[in-house]
Amino acid sequence: MKLYDMELSGNCYKVRLLCALLGLEYEAVPVGLMQGEHKQPAFLALNPRGQVPVLEDGGTVIWDSMAILVFLARRYGGERWLPSEPAAMAHVMQWLALSENEILYGLARARAVTRFNRPWDLASCQELGQAGLKVMETHLQTREWLAGSNPTIADVACYPYVALAPEGGVGLENYLHIRRWLERIRSLPGYTAMPGV
Amino acid sequence: MKLYDMELSGNCYKVRLLCALLGLEYEAVPVGLMQGEHKQPAFLALNPRGQVPVLEDGGTVIWDSMAILVFLARRYGGERWLPSEPAAMAHVMQWLALSENEILYGLARARAVTRFNRPWDLASCQELGQAGLKVMETHLQTREWLAGSNPTIADVACYPYVALAPEGGVGLENYLHIRRWLERIRSLPGYTAMPGV
Numbered sequence: 001m002k003l004y005d006m007e008l009s010g011n012c013y014k015v016r017l018l019c020a021l022l023g024l025e026y027e028a029v030p031v032g033l034m035q036g037e038h039k040q041p042a043f044l045a046l047n048p049r050g051q052v053p054v055l056e057d058g059g060t061v062i063w064d065s066m067a068i069l070v071f072l073a074r075r076y077g078g079e080r081w082l083p084s085e086p087a088a089m090a091h092v093m094q095w096l097a098l099s100e101n102e103i104l105y106g107l108a109r110a111r112a113v114t115r116f117n118r119p120w121d122l123a124s125c126q127e128l129g130q131a132g133l134k135v136m137e138t139h140l141q142t143r144e145w146l147a148g149s150n151p152t153i154a155d156v157a158c159y160p161y162v163a164l165a166p167e168g169g170v171g172l173e174n175y176l177h178i179r180r181w182l183e184r185i186r187s188l189p190g191y192t193a194m195p196g197v
Numbered sequence: 198m199k200l201y202d203m204e205l206s207g208n209c210y211k212v213r214l215l216c217a218l219l220g221l222e223y224e225a226v227p228v229g230l231m232q233g234e235h236k237q238p239a240f241l242a243l244n245p246r247g248q249v250p251v252l253e254d255g256g257t258v259i260w261d262s263m264a265i266l267v268f269l270a271r272r273y274g275g276e277r278w279l280p281s282e283p284a285a286m287a288h289v290m291q292w293l294a295l296s297e298n299e300i301l302y303g304l305a306r307a308r309a310v311t312r313f314n315r316p317w318d319l320a321s322c323q324e325l326g327q328a329g330l331k332v333m334e335t336h337l338q339t340r341e342w343l344a345g346s347n348p349t350i351a352d353v354a355c356y357p358y359v360a361l362a363p364e365g366g367v368g369l370e371n372y373l374h375i376r377r378w379l380e381r382i383r384s385l386p387g388y389t390a391m392p393g394v
Contacts, residue, residue, distance in 0.1 A: 048332045049295075060284045064294040071287035084281065087257045090268035097261040098246075100297040119321075135245045 001026040004046065004054040006033055010108060010160035011065040012053040013194040018069055018156045020192040022076050026055075066096050069153040081153050091147040095154035099161075102132025108161040110168030122169065129170050133162070133178060140177035144184060151188060159185050163197035198223040201243065201251040203230055207305055207357035208262040209250040210391040215266055215353045217389040219273050223252075263293050266350040278350050288344040292351035296358075299329025305358040307365030319366065326367050330359070330375060337374035341381060348385060356382050360394040 003019070005012045005028045019026055031037050031052050038050045047054045047063035054061065055068045062071050073082035082092055106129030112118040113125065136158065139146065146154040163182055165172060172179055185191065200216070202209045202225045216223055228234050228249050235247045244251045244260035251258065252265045259268050270279035279289055303326030309315040310322065333355065336343065343351040360379055362369060369376055382388065 048335055049299075049328075062284070062287045062291065064291045066294045067287045067290035070290045071283050074281075074283035074286055084271075086268050086271035087259070089271055090259045090264045093264035093267045094259065094261045097263045097297065100294065101301075102246075104298075105302055124316075131246075138245055 002029055002056040003027070004029045004031050004043070004052050004056075006031055006052045008195060009033075009052055010111075010164055010194070011051075013160045013197075014065045014156055015053045015055065015068050015072070016194070017159065017192060018072055018081070018153065021151075021156070021188055021190045022072065022081070023190060024072070024076060066100060066157060069096075069157055073153045077153075080150060081156075083148065083152075088148055092152050092154045095146045096157050098132055098135065099154075099157040102128050102135070103158055103161045106130070106132055107165045107168055107170060110170060111161070111164055112168075114168050126168065126170050129165060129168070133165070133170070133172075133175055136162070136181075137175045137177050140181050144181070146181075151185070155181075155185060160194065160197065167196055199226055199253040200224070201226045201228050201240070201249050201253075203228055203249045205392065206249055207308075207361055207391070208248075210357045210394075211262045211353055212250045212252065212265050212269070213391070214356065214389060215269055215278070215350065218348075218353070218385055218387045219269065219278070220387060221269070221273060263297060263354060266293075266354055270350045274350075277347060278353075280345065280349075285345060289349050289351045292343045293354050295329055295332065296351075296354040299325050299332070300355055300358045303327070303329055304362045304365055304367060307367060308358070308361055309365075311365050323365065323367050326362060326365070330362070330367070330369075330372055333359070333378075334372045334374050337378050341378070343378075348382070352378075352382060357391065357394065364393055 003015055003026045037043055038052060044050055046061055049063060053065055053068060054063045062068050070082060083089055106125050109120050110122055110125040110129055113120050113122045145151050146158060162178065200212055200223045234240055235249060241247055243258055246260060250262055250265060251260045259265050267279060280286055303322050306317050307319055307322040307326055310317050310319045342348050343355060359375060
């Protein structure tokens with residue numbers, strides 16, 4: 001298995017984290033985003049979107065972090081990380097959707113503004129991110145994990161950019177239940193970190 | 198089955214379209230977004246995010262259009278609309294991800310600026326939307342459907358805001374294969390329209 005990767009990307013880290021939790025070995029192939037390698041024909045042939053991460057497993061190529069999490073969970077994770085029962089699967093999907101919306105366009109974009117000088121409006125990214133955190137905080141008041149009674153790819157997908165939120169100027173002081181949830185994730189067997197989390 | 202709905206929402210339309218294609222009956226419950234009904238406690242108890250659509254099916258409540266598509270496909274669609282084989286499922290997920298990123302934050306936001314006076318930067322929304330359309334156009338040059346050899350929820354998720362793109366100032370004149378794909382969707386048995394598509 002090959003993972004086209006970038007160390008500081010939270011989206012790549014989602015995949016590295018799930019691989020670590022599942023005990024999966026892979027070869028990491030660093031992609032030089034600063035040198036524009038992701039916009040060269042060789043990489044675009046793997047992912048026409050020109051983004052990391054991309055996973056190659058045998059002949060199968062999957063782009064997009066959410067799609068890769070679904071692939072790994074269903075192929076290597078049994079029923080634990082993405083259950084197949086329709087309502088249980090949809091409850092995981094709800095949080096994958098939050099991770100692609102409030103978290104990615106809120107928290108991750110706010111961090112991209114402060115860390116990588118991206119041109120988005122910081123205040124509106126932070127506001128969208130806060131809206132997502134409030135939904136999570138309320139939900140986690142009475143639950144240990146986002147979907148069902150054990151960790152799933154919902155937790156893996158939401159974790160990186162929530163843990164990195166302070167880098168984008170969104171502190172977690174007021175989110176007690178989210179901080180406890182972050183600690184639970186850090187205590188999972190096999191857990192691996194990334195710079196900043 | 199109850200669908201909390203808003204006629205002009207492309208995200209609600211995704212669910213109405215899949216129900217129509219699956220031949221599923223439901224009761225539509227219009228939510229008064231203009232009156233702020235989606236931010237009232239009764240609605241927030243169903244969906245803490247305060248957004249339509251929400252689906253109720255027996256005792257199961259699902260929020261988020263992507264999660265609802267997954268739920269309906271797995272519960273009522275057999276293997277056709279969301280296959281369970283890991284690579285095939287992940288290939289559908291890739292396009293659900295595109296629908297939540299380039300299409301929602303690009304094309305749908307551009308339309309929200311021009312139609313509903315939302316405060317986002319029109320040019321950067323249009324640019325992100327065009328990036329998504331280019332990926333789809335290239336992919337559809339050699340394929341009839343986004344994932345696999347028949348229509349799936351990938352097509353249902355991407356269709357509404359691509360069809361509505363011209364309302365946000367993104368014309369489809371240069372996207373021949375996308376226009377043909379839109380026609381194929383409109384020809385599916387059970388197809389239903391929404392205003393503007």
